[in-house]
Amino acid sequence: MNEPRWCDFERLEALVVGQFKEEAGGVHGVSHWRRVEQHGLWLASRTDVDVLVVRLFAWFHDSKRENDYTDPDHGKRGAEFARSLRGQLFDLDDDAMEKLVYACTWHTGRDFTDDLTIGACWDADRLDLGRVGVIPSPDFMNTPFGREVAKLRAL
Ligand SMILES: [Fe+2]
Ligand SMILES: [Fe+2]
Known part of the structure; x- marks a missing residue:
């Protein structure tokens, strides 16, 4: 049986942005x-x-951050928030949902994964480190393209 996969990004964005504490x-x-x-x-x-x-990782992973400094559990809370909205604003099959939860939960606590989807989530986040004055390192990329971009210092 094919389980439905969908996301109403417009409503998701409005809701996630609306509840953000910063x-x-x-x-x-x-x-x-x-x-x-x-x-x-x-x-x-x-x-x-x-x-x-x-794409869902992008919107959930930092959605429950409460400050810009120390908040080690923000990824876990972001994952729980995603779980709470499953079926209302988006849906995924169980395996994909577990990947989303894992990627959000561990995006700051773990560096590497063998799963390319989770790796792409973490690379996408790390490629934005330039905003805080850190050059993304190819040594901390999980995907070949992420490494390539980081090596070129293209972001
Ligand atoms: Fe984060
Ligand atoms: Fe982030």
Whole structure:
């Protein structure tokens, strides 16, 4: 049986942005999420990944950050937030949902994964480190295209 996969990105964006605790211009806020989504789409154009998971990661991974400094559990809370909206604003099959939850939960706690979809999520986030004055390192990329972009210092 084919399980449905969909996302109402317009409503998702309005809801996620509306509940965010920081100003929407913060370094972990909406402009960052948009860039992570864009990076994810580039990575997906060159890597065999689940693009819906990568796009959803962009909108959820930092959605529950409460400050820009120390908040080690923000990824876990972002994952729980995603779970709470499954079936209302988006849906995924169970395997893909588990990838989204894992990618959000561990995006700051773990560096590497063998799963390309989760790796593309983390690379898309790390490719935006330039916003805080850090040059993304090819040594901390999970996908070949992420490494290539980081080596070129193209972002
Ligand atoms: Fe984060
Ligand atoms: Fe992030």
